[in-house]
Amino acid sequence: MVLVLSLLxxxxxxxxxxxxxxxxxxxxxxxxxxxxxxxxxxxxxSSAPRKALWLQAMIDxxxxxxxxxxxxxxxxxxxxxxxxxxxxxxxxxxxxxxRALRKIKIDNAMRSYLRSLIGTLALQSDDTEERxxxxxxxxGKVDSDAVEPIRKLKSQEKSERVHEAMGLLISIHDLENxxxxxxxxxxxxxxxxxxxxVLNSLRRxxxxxxxxxxxxxxxxxxxxxxxxxxxxTYIETLFFGVSLGSVLVVAAIGLAITFGVMGVIxxxxxxxxxxxxxxxxxxxxxxxxxxxxxLILAVPxxxxxxxxxxxxxxxxxxxxxxxRKLETLLATFGISLLLQQAVRTFISPxxxxxxxxxxxxxxxxVNPALSLTLNRLVIIAxxxxxxxxxxxxxxxxxxxxxxxxxxxxxxxxxAMGIRSARVDAMTFGLGSGVAGIAGVAxxxxxxxxxxxxxxxxxxxxxxxxxxxxxxxxxxLVAGMSLGIGNKLLEPWAGAVLAKILLLVFIILFIxxxxxxxxxxxxxxxxx
Amino acid sequence: xxxxxxxxxxxxxxxxLLTITVPILNLGVNADHAxxxxxxxxxxxxxxxxxxxxxxxxxxxxxxxxxxxxGHGAFFALGGxxxxxxxxxxxxxxxxxxxxxxxxxxxxxNWQEAPWFWTGMEHFPVALTAIxxxxxxxAFVFGWFAFRSRVNGVYLSIITQAMTFALxxxxxxxxxGFGGNNGLTDFKDIWGFSLQSNETxxxxxxxxxxxxxxxxxxxQKIVRSRAGLVAQAIRDAESRTRFIGFNVENYKLWFxxxxxxxxxxAGALYVPQAGIINPSQMAPLGSIEVVVWVALGGRGSLYGxxxxxxxVNYAKSWFTAAFPEYWLFALGALFVISTLYLPNGVMGxxxxxxx
Numbered sequence: 001m002v003l004v005l006s007l008l009x010x011x012x013x014x015x016x017x018x019x020x021x022x023x024x025x026x027x028x029x030x031x032x033x034x035x036x037x038x039x040x041x042x043x044x045x046s047s048a049p050r051k052a053l054w055l056q057a058m059i060d061x062x063x064x065x066x067x068x069x070x071x072x073x074x075x076x077x078x079x080x081x082x083x084x085x086x087x088x089x090x091x092x093x094x095x096x097x098x099r100a101l102r103k104i105k106i107d108n109a110m111r112s113y114l115r116s117l118i119g120t121l122a123l124q125s126d127d128t129e130e131r132x133x134x135x136x137x138x139x140g141k142v143d144s145d146a147v148e149p150i151r152k153l154k155s156q157e158k159s160e161r162v163h164e165a166m167g168l169l170i171s172i173h174d175l176e177n178x179x180x181x182x183x184x185x186x187x188x189x190x191x192x193x194x195x196x197x198v199l200n201s202l203r204r205x206x207x208x209x210x211x212x213x214x215x216x217x218x219x220x221x222x223x224x225x226x227x228x229x230x231x232x233t234y235i236e237t238l239f240f241g242v243s244l245g246s247v248l249v250v251a252a253i254g255l256a257i258t259f260g261v262m263g264v265i266x267x268x269x270x271x272x273x274x275x276x277x278x279x280x281x282x283x284x285x286x287x288x289x290x291x292x293x294x295l296i297l298a299v300p301x302x303x304x305x306x307x308x309x310x311x312x313x314x315x316x317x318x319x320x321x322x323x324r325k326l327e328t329l330l331a332t333f334g335i336s337l338l339l340q341q342a343v344r345t346f347i348s349p350x351x352x353x354x355x356x357x358x359x360x361x362x363x364x365x366v367n368p369a370l371s372l373t374l375n376r377l378v379i380i381a382x383x384x385x386x387x388x389x390x391x392x393x394x395x396x397x398x399x400x401x402x403x404x405x406x407x408x409x410x411x412x413x414x415a416m417g418i419r420s421a422r423v424d425a426m427t428f429g430l431g432s433g434v435a436g437i438a439g440v441a442x443x444x445x446x447x448x449x450x451x452x453x454x455x456x457x458x459x460x461x462x463x464x465x466x467x468x469x470x471x472x473x474x475x476l477v478a479g480m481s482l483g484i485g486n487k488l489l490e491p492w493a494g495a496v497l498a499k500i501l502l503l504v505f506i507i508l509f510i511x512x513x514x515x516x517x518x519x520x521x522x523x524x525x526x527x
Numbered sequence: 528x529x530x531x532x533x534x535x536x537x538x539x540x541x542x543x544l545l546t547i548t549v550p551i552l553n554l555g556v557n558a559d560h561a562x563x564x565x566x567x568x569x570x571x572x573x574x575x576x577x578x579x580x581x582x583x584x585x586x587x588x589x590x591x592x593x594x595x596x597x598g599h600g601a602f603f604a605l606g607g608x609x610x611x612x613x614x615x616x617x618x619x620x621x622x623x624x625x626x627x628x629x630x631x632x633x634x635x636x637n638w639q640e641a642p643w644f645w646t647g648m649e650h651f652p653v654a655l656t657a658i659x660x661x662x663x664x665x666a667f668v669f670g671w672f673a674f675r676s677r678v679n680g681v682y683l684s685i686i687t688q689a690m691t692f693a694l695x696x697x698x699x700x701x702x703x704g705f706g707g708n709n710g711l712t713d714f715k716d717i718w719g720f721s722l723q724s725n726e727t728x729x730x731x732x733x734x735x736x737x738x739x740x741x742x743x744x745x746x747q748k749i750v751r752s753r754a755g756l757v758a759q760a761i762r763d764a765e766s767r768t769r770f771i772g773f774n775v776e777n778y779k780l781w782f783x784x785x786x787x788x789x790x791x792x793a794g795a796l797y798v799p800q801a802g803i804i805n806p807s808q809m810a811p812l813g814s815i816e817v818v819v820w821v822a823l824g825g826r827g828s829l830y831g832x833x834x835x836x837x838x839v840n841y842a843k844s845w846f847t848a849a850f851p852e853y854w855l856f857a858l859g860a861l862f863v864i865s866t867l868y869l870p871n872g873v874m875g876x877x878x879x880x881x882x
Contacts, residue, residue, distance in 0.1 A: 265681055265684075317863055317867065320867055321866065321867070325680065325681050326595045326680070326681070326684065327866040327870070328866075329595070329681070329684065330815075330818060330819065330822055330862050330865075330866045331862060331863050331866040331867065333815055333862055334819075334858070334859040334860065334861065334862020334863040334866070335859065335862075335863060336859070337855045337856075337858055337859035337862065338855070338856060338859035338860065338863075340855065341852075341853075341855035341856050341859065342856075344852075344855075345852055345856075454812075458688065458689065458692050458811060461685050461688075462685070462689060465682060465685055465686075496696050496697075496699065496700055497700070499693075499696060500693045500696050500697050503689050503690075503692065503693035503696075504693060506686070506689060507669075507672075507686050507689055507690060507693075508672070510673075510676075510678055510682060510686050511672045511673060511675075511676040511678060512676065514676060514677065514678050514679075514682060
């Protein structure tokens with residue numbers, strides 16, 4: 001009840017504000033220009049919600065008075081008649097002929113005054129973000145009439161961000177149109193800035209200014225900015241490369257265990273990734289109201305799902321094929337087909353929609369020339385995290401020690417009391433589980449569908465082989481260098497050709513160093 | 528190395544009979560007769576025979592030399608593309624754009640002239656040379672690098688897969704001049720005979736059968752020769768063979784190259800019957816499927832892969848018609864079962880019973 005009442009009172013106040021245009025009608029239509037300007041000022045200073053609309057209509061010449069009722073109306077011409085809405089609250093009225101209307105006239109001076117008023121309306125908003133956006137939308141677009149009120153606003157501005165942005169807005173104006181003194185201040189303000197509007201303004205200045213000193217200063221600033229921008233482009237390429245590399249490493253690192261440590265050619269690796277991605281999808285379906293937390297839950301869930309499938313595969317198929325690598329390749333490929341078709345038949349042959357949580361969308365704006373998207377940053381961090389955990393598990397835990405012992409010499413490890421069959425199953429489960437985790441990460445980057453695994457399997461193998469089978473560090477270095485290499489080649493070769501070139505490079509590299517970047521040494525190698 | 532003279536001879540007789548009787552049952556028998564074979568099925572059988580030849584070529588290097596190639600689809604497709612180029616040139620001005628000098632896709636891309644490798648492709652001898660040379664050269668260069676630096680086993684398999692993948696990506700590009708995504712299609716005639724006519728289709732079927740038989744004989748000669756015995760020695764004990772004094776790399780290189788040419792010829796015979804060649808023929812999946820035909824039939828014998836290819840492809844046609852959903856289930860299960868329980872393939876079963 002109270003709520004309803006308060007709502008009613010709000011609308012009452014608003015409608016009272018909106019009647020302002022009606023009360024000011026005599027002034028707006030008066031012959032005296034000062035009176036009309038005063039009326040406009042009053043509108044601009046009021047808190048009427050529709051005031052921006054009225055001012056804009058006035059500029060466009062769409063504001064009229066209906067002769068019969070003296071109501072102020074917004075009119076749009078439709079053929080011979082004008083369709084009307086009430087200026088005060090927007091209710092529609094019957095269409096009329098032009099004769100029935102009296103136009104609220106403005107001249108050019110008033111028009112430019114109105115323009116600057118509209119621009120500054122948003123600048124006076126109570127919301128800091130809205131003010132900030134308003135300033136940015138005006139960058140490079142204000143003329144001398146509009147810039148003066150902004151100078152005034154700047155001195156009253158409390159938010160540092162908006163203050164700075166206003167400074168930028170004024171400087172861009174002053175660079176070309178300010179007094180000599182203002183221009184000097186502006187030069188000082190914009191030096192070191194990379195905003196496109198600043199650079200455009202400097203460029204115009206260097207071409208049009210008659211003052212040689214000004215031109216020299218502008219050119220100097222431009223050169224400086226260009227070289228810094230080029231530098232930031234390199235950083236950006238590097239960032240793209242590292243993030244692509246992280247994707248490759250995340251996808252390949254599970255394989256680095258099953259293939260690298262155990263020597264199992266697991267062609268179903270891609271499908272284990274796919275299972276992880278589908279797990280993410282189902283977790284999100286289970287908790288639609290808490291998407292932001294779904295990924296955190298999806299990581300262990302995907303590990304368990306893919307890990308158990310992995311253990312199952314190891315126990316039923318791979319166990320019988322140790323020592324017959326090429327046969328394992330074929331059998332696991334068969335399993336990959338089974339898993340793919342299972343997803344197609346039992347879930348859907350179409351892609352499913354996995355949602356990005358809010359903390360992964362958007363980007364981190366370092367400066368106007370460099371912004372890093374958050375989802376890529378998260379992938380990089382996630383990749384390093386998974387890598388560190390795996391490295392720890394394999395080198396610092398009892399389980400890791402047993403894994404490496406069985407991998408190096410099964411007979412000897414068994415003689416020492418290690419249950420090699422159990423270790424095999426656990427290791428394969430670990431590798432598969434990590435593939436599942438990779439699926440969680442990759443579900444955030446691309447389509448999730450039955451074919452997801454196939455698009456990563458070849459890349460994964462190439463990363464592991466390039467890095468050196470059995471070396472986690474090799475996988476990291478290989479993935480990163482392939483990612484960066486790809487992004488360096490892409491600008492002049494195109495995405496597909498870059499990929500082809502890298503494949504050819506890998507084929508040639510394997511000829512030269514058949515055991516990858518970081519080959520295993522020791523007696524175990526000759527098997 | 529066990530020999531199966533009986534099965535060997537039976538298969539040969541069956542192949543010869545098939546090659547002779549199928550055209551007779553299509554051309555010489557009334558359409559309402561019980562034994563009549565539809566032209567569609569003749570072409571289907573012809574394609575199977577091409578696949579069998581491809582399987583034979585994979586078996587030659589895998590079963591007798593121990594090289595598991597996951598890239599034979601690339602050689603098959605290269606041979607197919609060479610044939611496709613010849614067939615596209617035969618279209619002349621009957622294409623959609625009616626341009627007598629340029630294939631349709633080049634007109635579509637606004638090209639002024641065909642790239643150099645299209646020169647002379649309208650002459651069959653040139654095309655035939657390309658059918659042999661394109662896969663042969665690729666295999667020779669690839670093998671020369673790979674075997675000399677002693678890339679072995681799984682690594683070799685993976686780089687052959689990388690090779691066919693890279694080639695597929697390259698052929699997908701319009702700039703390559705092979706029709707990009709759509710590949711080459713819309714063929715009209717071969718040697719002046721319409722590809723739509725029953726007679727031509729039967730002739731292509733017979734050609735496929737003859738090619739398979741010839742390939743079979745040549746492979747048999749090879750594996751029974753001294754070189755074939757050396758190859759098997761390399762498969763079973765590479766280092767030992769090298770220490771005895773054989774030049775392992777040369778044997779591998781020539782076997783690999785010959786096998787690629789065989790695959791290319793299979794591709795060239797396949798394309799006029801299928802009516803299209805496009806880059807998806809080079810997809811890594813296709814090459815692995817061939818390996819399954821061989822594994823299922825039984826590698827290390829020459830008739831095993833032929834029977835495997837015919838069986839699996841027949842099953843594929845049947846499944847995709849009757850239960851399209853379940854074909855991949857069946858294929859996946861085939862992979863697993865044949866590796867787990869049939870290390871010597873279907874033919875191994877017969878051998879076990881005989882022994």
